[in-house]
Amino acid sequence: MSVPDISPDRRRFLKDAARMAGGCMLAGGGLAWLARDARALPAQALRPPGALAEAAFLSACIRCGLCVRECPYDTLVLAELGSDGPATGTPYFIARDVPCEMCEDIPCVAACPTGALDPALDDIDDARMGTAVLVDQENCLNFQGLRCDVCYRVCPVIDEAITLDVSHNTRSGHHAMFIPTVHADHCTGCGMCEKSCVLPEAAIKVLPLRMARATPAEHYRKGWEEKDAKGGPVVEGIIDLPDRLPGPGTDNLATPGGFEPAFKLPGTGQ
Amino acid sequence: MSARTRMPVGLEARQKKGWIGANRYLLLRRTSQLFFLMLFLLGPWFGIWIVQGTLAGSLTLGVLPLTDPFIALQSLVAGHLPATSALVGALIVLGVYAVLGGRVYCSWVCPINPVTDAAHWLHVKLGLSKGWQPKRQTRLWVMATALLVSALAGTVAWELVNPVTMVHRGLVFGMGAAWGMVAAIFVFDLVVSRRGWCGHVCPVGAFYGLLGHKSVVRISAAQRSACDDCMDCYAVCPEQQVISPALKGKPGSSPLILSPDCTNCGRCIDVCAMDVFNFTHRFDDRVDDRPDPLTAPAGRIA
Ligand code: SF4
Ligand code: SF4
Ligand code: SF4
Ligand code: SF4
Ligand code: SF4
Numbered sequence: 001m002s003v004p005d006i007s008p009d010r011r012r013f014l015k016d017a018a019r020m021a022g023g024c025m026l027a028g029g030g031l032a033w034l035a036r037d038a039r040a041l042p043a044q045a046l047r048p049p050g051a052l053a054e055a056a057f058l059s060a061c062i063r064c065g066l067c068v069r070e071c072p073y074d075t076l077v078l079a080e081l082g083s084d085g086p087a088t089g090t091p092y093f094i095a096r097d098v099p100c101e102m103c104e105d106i107p108c109v110a111a112c113p114t115g116a117l118d119p120a121l122d123d124i125d126d127a128r129m130g131t132a133v134l135v136d137q138e139n140c141l142n143f144q145g146l147r148c149d150v151c152y153r154v155c156p157v158i159d160e161a162i163t164l165d166v167s168h169n170t171r172s173g174h175h176a177m178f179i180p181t182v183h184a185d186h187c188t189g190c191g192m193c194e195k196s197c198v199l200p201e202a203a204i205k206v207l208p209l210r211m212a213r214a215t216p217a218e219h220y221r222k223g224w225e226e227k228d229a230k231g232g233p234v235v236e237g238i239i240d241l242p243d244r245l246p247g248p249g250t251d252n253l254a255t256p257g258g259f260e261p262a263f264k265l266p267g268t269g270q
Numbered sequence: 271m272s273a274r275t276r277m278p279v280g281l282e283a284r285q286k287k288g289w290i291g292a293n294r295y296l297l298l299r300r301t302s303q304l305f306f307l308m309l310f311l312l313g314p315w316f317g318i319w320i321v322q323g324t325l326a327g328s329l330t331l332g333v334l335p336l337t338d339p340f341i342a343l344q345s346l347v348a349g350h351l352p353a354t355s356a357l358v359g360a361l362i363v364l365g366v367y368a369v370l371g372g373r374v375y376c377s378w379v380c381p382i383n384p385v386t387d388a389a390h391w392l393h394v395k396l397g398l399s400k401g402w403q404p405k406r407q408t409r410l411w412v413m414a415t416a417l418l419v420s421a422l423a424g425t426v427a428w429e430l431v432n433p434v435t436m437v438h439r440g441l442v443f444g445m446g447a448a449w450g451m452v453a454a455i456f457v458f459d460l461v462v463s464r465r466g467w468c469g470h471v472c473p474v475g476a477f478y479g480l481l482g483h484k485s486v487v488r489i490s491a492a493q494r495s496a497c498d499d500c501m502d503c504y505a506v507c508p509e510q511q512v513i514s515p516a517l518k519g520k521p522g523s524s525p526l527i528l529s530p531d532c533t534n535c536g537r538c539i540d541v542c543a544m545d546v547f548n549f550t551h552r553f554d555d556r557v558d559d560r561p562d563p564l565t566a567p568a569g570r571i572a
Binding site: 016020021023024027028031032034035036038039055056058059060061062063064065066068069070077078080081082087088089111112113114115116119 | 322323327328329335337341342345355359412414420422425426430435436442446447448451
């Protein structure tokens with residue numbers, strides 16, 4: 001078979017088309033790389049209340065800035081190309097700069113024309129912009145037995161999203177410690193706690209859900225739940241062995257009446 | 271060609287119609303560009319909230335939503351059906367430009383146009399060479415690529431780099447990196463490619479061009495018989511390929527500039543000393559046969 005005749009016009013057309021396609025692959029590749037890059041939202045950048053999950057949000061938000069305009073506290077800002085991390089033009093906030101004040105009427109969501117901020121969010125307490133995590137127990141003042149309590153006090157969902165859990169202060173021996181404890185079921189991720197932390201760098205930080213939350217251990221079947229569900233012991237006829245409590249008749253030597261075990265484990269050095 | 275082709279562009283028109291007359295549409299266009307920009311800036315600068323938002327999406331007087339249809343389309347192919355407000359906004363914009371001419375957006379609204387016009391002005395002043403001139407369809411390819419990447423990456427892809435909305439957002443919300451974008455486009459048009467950005471690359475302009483394919487408002491070279499080949503219209507037209515079919519068409523052919531590339535800037539009307547061009551609608555293909563100026567008794571001094 002001979003080479004089919006290709007007219008010069010057709011040849012030029014094919015050449016041009018190939019060149020265009022090549023150029024577009026290159027440009028498109030660059031654009032796709034940028035798009036991928038912008039997906040890795042920095043950890044401190046939080047989306048406004050009601051924002052769809054990040055992947056869906058990026059397809060929905062037209063970067064108009066109407067949410068930013070409606071925010072009475074100037075919480076939200078629009079990302080700039082490259083320098084900020086979030087996809088160019090999309091709204092976000094940094095809790096430590098300006099947290100979300102959790103407006104009752106959620107004006108940012110009402111302003112969004114696209115549904116990138118889900119209009120189904122009608123109670124700001126249901127917002128999940130992130131979850132607060134007390135990331136640095138070693139520097140948190142309450143963890144040192146002091147009564148700072150600031151994060152707890154500023155929380156708009158006080159006593160639900162964050163509680164002070166009392167425990168024994170082992171250092172002083174006779175004081176209590178009031179441990180700020182976040183309950184993710186109620187935390188909106190507003191960032192008030194992070195903003196107000198008195199330390200130069202906050203010990204409590206709002207992290208995006210993807211970083212703050214684990215997924216439940218679905219492959220575990222919890223004995224107590226199974227037992228409740230069944231209404232009786234999971235395995236029938238199991239013998240209940242005596243627990244090793246201190247006291248007479250056990251191998252606990254520290255207690256009067258304790259006895260030497262019949263054999264020693266090798267290497268225990270006793 | 272006559273010696274007139276070597277006269278400064280537009281000089282003859284200025285002599286004949288006066289400076290204002292020879293720059294009428296240019297002045298109107300700059301006024302319009304400023305007007306649309308100020309609508310957006312009155313709020314953030316002076317607290318007068320007529321329009322909120324940016325060219326990507328806005329709300330006028332709290333009731334009228336407007337959405338850039340190209341952005342809405344990218345969102346759509348990325349897998350999100352915009353909520354009613356944004357959809358209605360996009361349809362309104364689609365409708366307006368489908369009638370007025372898609373690329374009216376380019377010459378009367380877009381904030382990048384003054385930048386590329388300035389670059390072109392300097393380009394001509396410095397007598398620089400054309401530089402890289404990719405095919406006109408390049409922008410259509412860029413547009414298709416932007417849509418493809420949007421679909422594949424699930425994001426409004428062109429908005430990651432779009433200088434139009436980036437600069438507009440910069441003006442409305444505070445510049446920053448957007449100045450770099452302005453500078454980059456200016457330099458690109460000045461030294462890399464004459465009329466390169468708007469004429470060959472920008473997919474937004476390409477989209478609006480497609481949108482205005484059947485638009486009603488058109489430029490007509492109705493008095494083409496009066497044309498004395500000074501070539502000034504070609505020199506000022508940002509899409510000069512659109513002129514010939516209308517101006518140099520065979521007798522009986524339409525004098526209308528029907529190419530969707532025409533931006534309806536009206537600059538050709540301005541610079542033509544013979545008043546060949548005028549604004550009209552696409553159903554008006556009258557050709558007025560005035561006497562040939564060169565053979566007419568009162569022909570001008572060349
Ligand atoms: S809820 Fe209020 S403070 Fe928070 S981002 Fe929205 S508008 Fe701003
Ligand atoms: S209002 Fe909605 S679409 Fe506009 S920038 Fe905010 S989130 Fe994006
Ligand atoms: S982020 Fe902090 S202040 Fe806001 S709800 Fe959660 S615990 Fe409370
Ligand atoms: S081609 Fe693009 S940048 Fe140029 S005026 Fe039109 S929309 Fe603006
Ligand atoms: S033909 Fe005239 S109106 Fe159209 S783009 Fe060219 S100069 Fe402007």
